Amino acid sequence: MSANRISRREALALLAVGAYGAGGLLLNAGAVAKGISNLLPSDVTLTANRFDGSIIAGKQTAGLQSFAPGAPAPVLRMTQGQPFSAALVNELNEPTTIHWHGLRIPNDQDGVPDLTQPVVETGGRFRYAFTPPDAGTFWYHPHCNTLEQMGRGMTGMLIVDEPYDVGFDSEVVVNLRDFRLGGDGQFIEMFKPRDAARGGTLGTVMTANWQVEPEYEAAAGSLVRLRVAATDVTRLYKLGLTGGAAKLLALDSHPILDQMLPEEVWLGAGQRADFAVRMPSVEGEMVTLLTATGNGPKALVHLRATGADAGRALAELAPLQPNPVAVADLAKAEVIPFTFGWAPGEGLPSSHCGTLGYTFWSINRDSGKASELGEAPLAVLKLGGSYIFRLANETPNNHPIHIHGISFMLLKSNQREIVQRVTDTALLLPNETMDIALVADNPGDWAFHCHVIEHQKSGLAGFIRIA
Numbered sequence: 001m002s003a004n005r006i007s008r009r010e011a012l013a014l015l016a017v018g019a020y021g022a023g024g025l026l027l028n029a030g031a032v033a034k035g036i037s038n039l040l041p042s043d044v045t046l047t048a049n050r051f052d053g054s055i056i057a058g059k060q061t062a063g064l065q066s067f068a069p070g071a072p073a074p075v076l077r078m079t080q081g082q083p084f085s086a087a088l089v090n091e092l093n094e095p096t097t098i099h100w101h102g103l104r105i106p107n108d109q110d111g112v113p114d115l116t117q118p119v120v121e122t123g124g125r126f127r128y129a130f131t132p133p134d135a136g137t138f139w140y141h142p143h144c145n146t147l148e149q150m151g152r153g154m155t156g157m158l159i160v161d162e163p164y165d166v167g168f169d170s171e172v173v174v175n176l177r178d179f180r181l182g183g184d185g186q187f188i189e190m191f192k193p194r195d196a197a198r199g200g201t202l203g204t205v206m207t208a209n210w211q212v213e214p215e216y217e218a219a220a221g222s223l224v225r226l227r228v229a230a231t232d233v234t235r236l237y238k239l240g241l242t243g244g245a246a247k248l249l250a251l252d253s254h255p256i257l258d259q260m261l262p263e264e265v266w267l268g269a270g271q272r273a274d275f276a277v278r279m280p281s282v283e284g285e286m287v288t289l290l291t292a293t294g295n296g297p298k299a300l301v302h303l304r305a306t307g308a309d310a311g312r313a314l315a316e317l318a319p320l321q322p323n324p325v326a327v328a329d330l331a332k333a334e335v336i337p338f339t340f341g342w343a344p345g346e347g348l349p350s351s352h353c354g355t356l357g358y359t360f361w362s363i364n365r366d367s368g369k370a371s372e373l374g375e376a377p378l379a380v381l382k383l384g385g386s387y388i389f390r391l392a393n394e395t396p397n398n399h400p401i402h403i404h405g406i407s408f409m410l411l412k413s414n415q416r417e418i419v420q421r422v423t424d425t426a427l428l429l430p431n432e433t434m435d436i437a438l439v440a441d442n443p444g445d446w447a448f449h450c451h452v453i454e455h456q457k458s459g460l461a462g463f464i465r466i467a
C-alpha cells in the first residue's frame with residue numbers, strides 16, 4: 001500500500017541499517033556477551049556513533065550523533081502485535097541506552113539506566129526485544145546523558161503499523177528537532193542555566209529530518225499520512241497546515257475521534273501528531289507544515305503536488321481503531337497528587353549518565369538525591385488498580401509530563417476544556433492542574449518526568465512503582 005516518503009539521507013540510513021544487521025552481529029557477538037539474549041539475531045542494528053556532517057548548507061558540523069553510521073537515526077517500522085528486536089551497538093565513547101517513547105512494553109526493555117537496565121558501555125551491545133501492543137507514531141532516544149546525546153541528534157521515528165489498511169496513498173515521516181549551532185555550523189553550549197530554570201534553552205536551527213525546510217513530493221489529489229514527532233529537547237511546537245485539506249487523525253499515537261483540525265496543534269517535547277492530508281489537485285501546489293514562533297510562523301516541511309489529480313477524498317479513509325488501553329474505573333480510582341515545582345535546594349550528584357550541575361526543579365519537593373530519578377518511588381501502585389493522578393504545575397512554565405510503561409487518559413483541567421484522549425505525555429501549561437486516569441497494568445519501576453530535558457536533568461524527574 002503506502003510508499004514511505006522519506007528523504008534520500010534517511011533512505012541511505014535505512015539501507016545502512018539493513019545491510020548492517022547480520023554482519024554487525026557476527027562482528028560484535030564476541031565483544032560483550034553479557035547474556036545469551038545478546039547473541040540472538042535482531043531485526044535491526046542501531047549503532048550509536050559520533051560523526052561530522054552537514055545541517056546548515058555548506059557548513060560542516062563536528063560531533064553529530066545518531067543511531068546509524070554517519071546518518072540520521074533510521075525510521076523504525078514494526079507491526080502492532082508482532083515481535084520486534086533491535087541490537088544497540090555502542091560506538092560512542094560514553095555509555096548509552098535506548099528508550100522507546102510511548103511503547104507499553106516490559107519494564108526490562110524500557111531503557112532507563114539503573115532503573116530498568118545497566119547502561120550499555122562503550123563497545124557493548126544490548127538486544128531489545130518486545131511486541132508493541134499499540135499502533136501509531138512513536139519515537140526512540142537514549143535515556144543517558146540525554147541532553148547531550150539527544151541534542152547532538154540521537155532521536156529517531158518509530159512507526160507501529162496497524163494490521164489493517166487505512167487507505168493512504170503514501171506517507172511522510174517528519175522528525176522535528178532543533179540543533180544548537182553557531183553561525184559557523186558548530187555546536188554551542190547545550191543549555192544556559194538561566195533558561196534551564198525557566199522554559200528551557202531553545203535550539204538555533206529548526207529542522208525536519210535534519211534538514212531545513214525540506215520539500216517532499218506527493219501525487220496531486222492523493223491522500224498522505226503525515227506523521228510528525230516533536231523530538232526536540234525543549235521546543236513547544238504550535239503546528240498548522242496550509243494548502244490542501246487535512247484532518248487530525250491521532251495525537252501521541254492514539255486516534256482522535258473528533259476529527260476537526262484545530263487551528264494549532266500543540267506538541268510539547270516528546271509528543272506526536274498524525275495528520276491525514278489531501279494533496280491539492282493541481283501540480284506544483286504546496287501543502288506546508290508550519291509552527292508558530294515568537295517571530296511569527298515558520299515553515300518546517302513542504303509537500304509538493306505532482307502529476308495528474310488522483311481524485312481521492314479524505315472521507316475514503318478507514319477510521320483508526322482505538323488501541324487496547326485499559327479504561328480506569330473512576331468510581332474506585334485512588335487520587336494521587338503530584339506537584340511540579342521549584343527545587344528545595346539540594347544539588348544532584350554527578351552520574352555516569354551526566355549531570356547539568358544544577359538543581360532547579362522538583363516533583364513533590366523531591367529533586368532526586370542519590371540519582372536523577374530519586375532514591376524511592378514517588379508512588380507505589382497496586383498492579384491492576386485504577387488511579388487518578390492530579391498533576392499540579394505550580395510554575396509559570398510549560399511541562400510535558402511523560403510516564404513510561406503505561407498510557408493514560410486526560411480527564412480534565414482547571415484551566416481549559418480538554419479533549420479526553422489517551423496519551424503518554426500530558427502537556428501542563430503554566431499553573432495548570434490536570435487530572436489523568438490510568439490502570440496500573442504494567443509491573444515495574446517506571447520513569448516519570450518532564451520531557452523538557454533540562455527540567456528532567458535538573459530535578460523534574462522521579463519514578464513510580466507498579467507491583
Ligand SMILES: [Cu+2]
Nearest residue numbers: 399450452455
Ligand atoms: Cu518541564
